[in-house]
Amino acid sequence: MMLPEESMKPVWIVDDDKSIRWVLEKTLSREKIPFQSFASATEALAQLDGGGEAPQILVSDIRMPGQSGLELLQVFKERFPTLPVIIMTAYSDLESAVSAFQGGAFEYLPKPFDVDQALELIRRAIGESLHQSGAPNEVGLTPEILGQAPAMQEVFRAIGRLSQSNATVLITGESGSGKELVARAVHRHSSRADKPFIAINTAAIPRDLLESELFGHERGAFTGAAAQRQGRFEQAEGGTLFLDEIGDMPAELQTRLLRVLSDGHYYRVGGHSPLKTKVRIIAATHQNLEERVRQGLFREDLFHRLNVIRVRLPSLGERREDIPILARHFLQKSANELGVEGKRFSDAALKHLGLVEFPGNVRQLENLCHWLTVMAPGQLVELADLPPELREAASLAQTDDWESAFAQEVDRLLVSDAGQVHAKLTHAFERVLINRALAHTGGRRIEAAQALGIGRNTITRKIQELGLDGTGSSVGEDREASSLR
Secondary structure (H helix, E strand, O other), rough: OOHHHHHOEEEEEEEEOHHHHHHHHHHHOOOOOOOOEEOHHHHHHHHOOOOOOOOOOEEOOOOOOOOOOHHHHHHHHHHHOOOOOOEEEOOOOOHHHHHHHHHHOOOEEEEOOHHHHHHHHHHHHHHHHHOOOOOOOOOOOOOOOEEEOHHHHHHHHHHHHHOOOOOEEEEEEOOOOOOOHHHHHHHHOOOOOOOEEEEEEEOOOOOHHHHHHHHOEEEOOOOOOOOOOOOOHHHHOOEEEEEEHHHHHHHHHHHHHHHHHHHOOEEOEOOOOEOOOOOEEEEOOOOHOOOOOOOOOOOOOHHHOOOOEEEEEEOHHHHHHHHHHHHHHHHHHHHHHHOOOOOOOOOHHHHOOOOOOOHHHHHHHHHHHHHHHHHHOOOOOOHHOOOOOOOOOOOOHHOOOOHHHHHHHHHHHHOOOOOHHHHHHHHHHHHHHHHHHHHHOOOOHHHHHHHHHHHHHHHHHHHHHOOOOOOOHHHHHHHHHHHHH
């Protein structure tokens, strides 16, 4: 969709990072979208206060010297409530996303960003502005939830948009992926934050006790019921009840839960007076509930009652780029809990962890860091300090790992070294290629050229251009090289 310059006011770009401004300016120029750039929030506000016209949309960094992007967002929302604002940040955590959405941001763009993704987002915001539509004004925050992976950014956005809603939520994801953390974050940033958050794992409680755990019981309701007891629904009154592993709930309790969700009333075990509940339900499961419905193991009507808003939590394997920041965080967290000096990972150990399979997901990684805090002999955790099963992990066979790493490096350079990306990566690529070929052939350049499928003159020229002449050739190799010149 081309948006002609005369059809709209300019897009304002506010960022103290010149390279970010440059990338966005070039992108908008190419698309013939008018823009104006500012190096600080102060400059942008000065333009506004000086009688300047409001922009079509605002794209602002979140952390800048002087006034922050969130403060700028607040000013714009007070003066122009329907103007879409896109908040950018290199700090890809839930707190930033939450603060942006709660301040009324249209969207949240983590750095480094894909240029096409940023352009599509700007186009959507422009379309929203041209149609005079409102924008979301929600979001959430917790230091335990970290992640820069795109899949985690979607989770952050979902938590943020749920912060002003009381809708029932279904969280799906593999065991150990952090479903309870997400549930707590949704509660913490909702209007119920000052009320209880009660969690119960429905798979961990014997089925004959689960009904009493959920709904409570009256005195004498069964053998051993010596006194009246409140259930989790009563304990969570006004707040949030988190039902973990809901897919394992027995059929008879599914029926009782459905009744509560339908009319908001329930009975204690052995009771005759209905109790009214005002509890928000957040359920979670690692199972495929649609499949369990088809198998007759889960009530379809209950599934639809729970599946009002679904949040899918990615496995750790889907967010490998987050492993280093999570590992560092958990290592420090374990040290704090144990009251010992914090350890740190060597680069080699972190790189290896990024390639390891973690079937237990984030929980397994956290347990590993706790183990290392206790068992690793030194303050620097080396590759040799990892448990044998992780050192021997065969995940290196994943053929697309290098492509993912390469893509991340491209994204980084597009922000930090715009204009030099192709040259830098091409030189790095050729240097590695030729060095490895020479290592393979024992430094014999003719054989290296043949192995690579390039000409002898080409490899000689490249060796000179890349400064590889001093790579340690033997006398015989030097003689060979001279014959090629």
